[in-house]
Amino acid sequence: MTDTEEAQATASTSTTTTTPTEKDAAKICVLLNATGNVPIIKKRTWTVDPNKTVSWIQKFIHKFLKLDANEQIFLYVNQTFAPAPDQIIKNLYECHGTNGKLVLYYCKNQAWG
Amino acid sequence: MAHDREVLRMIWEGQIGICFQADSEEIVGIRPEPFYLMVSRLSYLPLVTDKVRKYFTRYIAAEHQDGAAWFDFNGTPLRLHYPIGVLYDLLHPDEDSTPWSITIHFSKFPEEKLVKLNTKELLESHYLSCLKEADVLKHRGLVISAMQKKDHNQLWLGLINDKFDQFWAVNRRLMEPYSDQESFKNIPIRFYYDDDFTYMQKLITPLSQSGQKKNLADLMAELSTPVRKAVGFRTHGIELHEETQLQWMSEHLSYPDNFLHLSVDYKNE
Numbered sequence: 001m002t003d004t005e006e007a008q009a010t011a012s013t014s015t016t017t018t019t020p021t022e023k024d025a026a027k028i029c030v031l032l033n034a035t036g037n038v039p040i041i042k043k044r045t046w047t048v049d050p051n052k053t054v055s056w057i058q059k060f061i062h063k064f065l066k067l068d069a070n071e072q073i074f075l076y077v078n079q080t081f082a083p084a085p086d087q088i089i090k091n092l093y094e095c096h097g098t099n100g101k102l103v104l105y106y107c108k109n110q111a112w113g
Numbered sequence: 114m115a116h117d118r119e120v121l122r123m124i125w126e127g128q129i130g131i132c133f134q135a136d137s138e139e140i141v142g143i144r145p146e147p148f149y150l151m152v153s154r155l156s157y158l159p160l161v162t163d164k165v166r167k168y169f170t171r172y173i174a175a176e177h178q179d180g181a182a183w184f185d186f187n188g189t190p191l192r193l194h195y196p197i198g199v200l201y202d203l204l205h206p207d208e209d210s211t212p213w214s215i216t217i218h219f220s221k222f223p224e225e226k227l228v229k230l231n232t233k234e235l236l237e238s239h240y241l242s243c244l245k246e247a248d249v250l251k252h253r254g255l256v257i258s259a260m261q262k263k264d265h266n267q268l269w270l271g272l273i274n275d276k277f278d279q280f281w282a283v284n285r286r287l288m289e290p291y292s293d294q295e296s297f298k299n300i301p302i303r304f305y306y307d308d309d310f311t312y313m314q315k316l317i318t319p320l321s322q323s324g325q326k327k328n329l330a331d332l333m334a335e336l337s338t339p340v341r342k343a344v345g346f347r348t349h350g351i352e353l354h355e356e357t358q359l360q361w362m363s364e365h366l367s368y369p370d371n372f373l374h375l376s377v378d379y380k381n382e
Contacts, residue, residue, distance in 0.1 A: 078249070082238075084242070095250060
């Protein structure tokens with residue numbers, strides 16, 4: 001994932017329509033929301049390579065939060081379903097993205113199993 | 114639209130003959146004969162593992178007997194959470210009446226390459242997630258969320274026990290357009306190319322902008338680019354006619370996970 005301070009700055013000034021920079025044009029904007037008893041990641045908006053998988057994001061969050069090896073991260077799309085670990089972000093964004101973003105919820109226990 | 118039950122039945126009854134081989138490195142003593150099984154195209158490999166394990170157990174070194182099972186075809190590990198018919202059509206596309214020969218392994222699970230959805234419980238929860246995603250696409254998730262746990266159980270049990278009536282008694286509710294609509298909001302489809310396992314998903318509406326029902330010819334145009342043309346679709350081992358309507362296909366040719374799994378043939382211009 002890459003830092004999107006730039007995109008965020010644009011977002012705060014021009015409300016909803018963010019124009020991605022040239023470099024990030026092919027990347028997908030992902031909004032991470034914590035749910036349940038999981039620690040919160042302060043920075044919520046990230047840009048992700050479209051071909052990264054769900055399990056790659058799970059590992060990223062796991063590492064970012066410095067969780068124990070036995071703790072698990074569950075991911076949900078729009079508070080509805082848990083995508084397969086090998087599903088790619090591009091497919092989820094194409095079908096379930098809203099306002100130029102893919103909204104994902106993460107937690108340590110199954111939430112909307 | 115009235116359900117064309119004959120088609121649903123034919124899809125349900127589609128089977129593949131599989132010849133399971135043991136991994137020669139796991140065998141102790143005499144090499145066993147292969148194990149043959151007729152398997153539903155709609156089923157999943159972890160649902161047949163028990164039968165195959167039971168047969169091979171006495172030939173396998175004791176330390177491997179309870180290992181996490183996985184399968185490969187010519188060295189390609191087979192995804193455990195894809196319907197068997199999808200795997201077969203991707204890897205074995207030529208018409209051929211001989212059984213599909215795959216190898217079962219009980220050790221060295223390739224965790225880097227294969228998602229470890231190897232138990233019935235994990236597979237069930239993956240299956241329900243697919244149903245939910247499909248319903249989000251078709252009905253904004255309103256039908257599945259109005260169902261009860263026992264309905265979800267009935268779908269899963271119908272599938273794993275090969276009970277057509279039990280399964281369809283619930284699935285028909287998922288396969289009807291919502292309230293006064295004449296079609297789904299979007300059609301849940303996964304598109305596959307060649308023998309690559311990665312699929313493409315995008316929003317596909319059943320109706321054109323003018324409100325006409327779209328067919329496969331429209332879908333071909335939608336997937337084509339100036340340099341690459343979509344020229345054909347296959348599912349369940351069948352070449353599909355380009356006049357087939359998308360809404361009808363979704364209702365009748367979807368796998369039990371409520372997705373259409375289509376292999377796309379492309380031609381470079």
